[in-house]
């Protein structure tokens with residue numbers, strides 16, 4: 001948010017606003033702007049509306065979302081990776097005059113996909129070939145992909161990656177963390193028996209790859225891609 005070089009945007013959409021934490025910060029940062037939080041989860045929107053704020057909450061699916069008012073800023077955090085086909089999505093949002101920020105590298109990690117390919121008994125695959133193909137797609141592209149899409153029409157383009165080291169605590173800390181995030185597409189695509197086999201084998205591999213530190217914590221590296229772009 002601090003990297004957006006705008007003083008007086010009029011209408012700001014927070015795409016995939018979740019429970020609204022970021023949208024409320026946007027409202028504080030630009031008190032004169034209209035702020036609209038958009039999400040395709042009615043539960044998230046209800047949770048967002050439970051905390052009083054001046055943000056307007058609206059249902060919308062980014063796969064076919066169109067704004068009611070012309071946006072000055074499109075802001076999105078930890079969402080775009082869940083929406084497929086960035087070759088179509090990014091230019092469509094970009095044409096609406098966005099300034100935005102997006103994270104990268106969600107979805108199942110390499111180890112998660114490998115476990116699906118050879119984590120069954122005797123090194124067999126787990127689940128269906130369709131599931132392996134679906135989660136084999138890249139969720140987020142390399143930075144140059146977004147640069148090439150945005151640069152031709154941008155007056156300002158700032159692209160960077162950051163690798164965070166999440167410090168996790170407890171048993172099977174990485175498994176617990178990914179279960180509520182990037183692992184969902186795999187877990188949702190397996191039947192109960194395969195899910196148990198998968199979780200156990202993936203747990204074993206994760207604990208080997210990310211051993212606990214002397215103080216019991218587990219470090220989990222997590223890369224994000226950000227960009228802030230202003231249209232010419």
Ligand SMILES: C[S@@+](CC[C@H](N)C(=O)[O-])C[C@H]1O[C@@H](n2cnc3c(N)ncnc32)[C@H](O)[C@@H]1O
Pocket residue numbers: 015016017018019020021022038039040041044060061062063076077078079082083
């Ligand atoms: C990890 S949360 C991020 C929430 C918020 N942006 C934040 O940073 O706290 C991802 C959100 O994206 C929403 N989402 C996922 N796919 C979406 C789509 N196609 N259209 C709109 N929202 C979507 C989910 O419902 C969820 O609230």
